[in-house]
Amino acid sequence: MTKLLEWLSAFIALFSVWYLLISKKVARHFVSENETLIFYSPIIAVLLFGIYAATVVLYRVFTFNDCEEAAKELRKEIEEAREDLRTKGFVFKNSDR
Amino acid sequence: MANTDNSNKYSILLPTYNEIDNLPIIIWLIVKYMGESGSNYEIIIIDDGSPDGTLEAAKQLQKIYGEDKIVLRPREKKLGLGTAYMHGIKHASGNFILLMDADLSHHPKFISQFIEKQKSEDFDVVSGTRYVGSGGVNGWDFKRKLISRGANFLTQLLLRPGASDLTGSFRLYKKDVLQKLIESCVSKGYVFQMEMIIRARQLDYTIGEVPITFVDRVYGESKLGGTEIFHFVKALLYLFATT
Ligand SMILES: Nc1nc2c(ncn2[C@@H]2O[C@H](COP(=O)(O)OP(=O)(O)OP(=O)(O)O)[C@@H](O)[C@H]2O)c(=O)[nH]1
Numbered sequence: 116m117t118k119l120l121e122w123l124s125a126f127i128a129l130f131s132v133w134y135l136l137i138s139k140k141v142a143r144h145f146v147s148e149n150e151t152l153i154f155y156s157p158i159i160a161v162l163l164f165g166i167y168a169a170t171v172v173l174y175r176v177f178t179f180n181d182c183e184e185a186a187k188e189l190r191k192e193i194e195e196a197r198e199d200l201r202t203k204g205f206v207f208k209n210s211d212r
Numbered sequence: 213m214a215n216t217d218n219s220n221k222y223s224i225l226l227p228t229y230n231e232i233d234n235l236p237i238i239i240w241l242i243v244k245y246m247g248e249s250g251s252n253y254e255i256i257i258i259d260d261g262s263p264d265g266t267l268e269a270a271k272q273l274q275k276i277y278g279e280d281k282i283v284l285r286p287r288e289k290k291l292g293l294g295t296a297y298m299h300g301i302k303h304a305s306g307n308f309i310l311l312m313d314a315d316l317s318h319h320p321k322f323i324s325q326f327i328e329k330q331k332s333e334d335f336d337v338v339s340g341t342r343y344v345g346s347g348g349v350n351g352w353d354f355k356r357k358l359i360s361r362g363a364n365f366l367t368q369l370l371l372r373p374g375a376s377d378l379t380g381s382f383r384l385y386k387k388d389v390l391q392k393l394i395e396s397c398v399s400k401g402y403v404f405q406m407e408m409i410i411r412a413r414q415l416d417y418t419i420g421e422v423p424i425t426f427v428d429r430v431y432g433e434s435k436l437g438g439t440e441i442f443h444f445v446k447a448l449l450y451l452f453a454t455t
């Protein structure tokens with residue numbers, strides 16, 4: 116089953132449950148008591164998921180390692196490499212860098 | 213940490229296009245760190261007729277380090293990354309293939325960690341990851357981090373790939389596994405790496421991960437633009453609908 120079909124099946128299953136509820140085919144008393152909540156539950160679910168997604172993504176952006184050390188180490192190694200390669204006879208085309 | 217097991221050979225594929233400033237440095241670093249690890253290796257440089265003279269630099273390096281260590285497999289013109297890897301594999305004598313960029317954003321010091329990881333559970337693929345543990349990026353502004361994290365979140369949600377870094381191209385493969393993966397991939401260019409790891413999951417290959425630090429290229433042109441994002445979304449939807 117492709118990922119698209121998985122998502123469609125889950126979506127259809129959830130939609131069916133929701134539809135049975137709001138058309139009062141099942142659990143009639145429970146639905147009457149919570150009518151608006153159940154009616155709007157798909158929108159609420161989407162909103163909550165949106166908040167979750169935004170929080171997770173932003174958290175990960177702000178905790179993304181900056182690796183300053185790695186960059187510094189690399190710059191040092193570039194210098195070392197250029198020096199060592201020159202002694203081995205390598206001719207750099209852009210010698211000013 | 214000398215390695216006594218000499219039955220494995222690692223072929224490091226370096227595709228280059230206009231990397232004249234980076235190539236000598238990356239080769240120097242690979243020789244340094246692979247020498248320390250004691251693993252048996254070769255470096256295969258696939259240059260696509262770079263107008264900046266990368267191939268000339270590669271020839272100089274071959275003279276310095278020897279033809280057994282540095283193998284040159286140039287092509288006449290720029291034919292893209294996917295076919296460059298295919299071309300390189302054909303000439304690889306190792307039983308493992310390591311893919312990395314030549315632009316210094318992938319540091320050779322991690323290769324020995326890839327090798328250790330692979331051995332630990334006989335993984336088919338070991339992928340470097342910027343998104344987990346000590347991994348990270350350098351030189352990225354807020355916007356680029358946001359796009360990267362957002363795209364990664366969406367991909368994880370839709371595809372559940374079993375790997376945390378889909379678009380990275382710093383990876384170690386068993387040779388036959390890589391050949392099968394490349395054959396089963398349809399996309400070209402930037403999103404090719406993402407498809408490779410999705411196909412790996414689809415074909416039930418095991419994937420190990422090593423956190424890596426990614427330092428943005430110091431020399432040369434970078435080309436992250438609107439078209440890359442467009443290609444990414446297109447590939448994501450394609451894989452979503454077909455795998
Ligand atoms: N042989 C060959 N190498 C290529 C080609 N395109 C890119 N490369 C090399 O592939 C590696 C990755 O390409 P990059 O240009 O770094 O792509 P990127 O990492 O997505 O983007 P930036 O680093 O931001 O520019 C580098 O070593 C390039 O020199 C190509 O058409 N042929």
Ligand SMILES: [Mg+2]
Pocket residue numbers: 313315317429
């Ligand atoms: Mg790069």
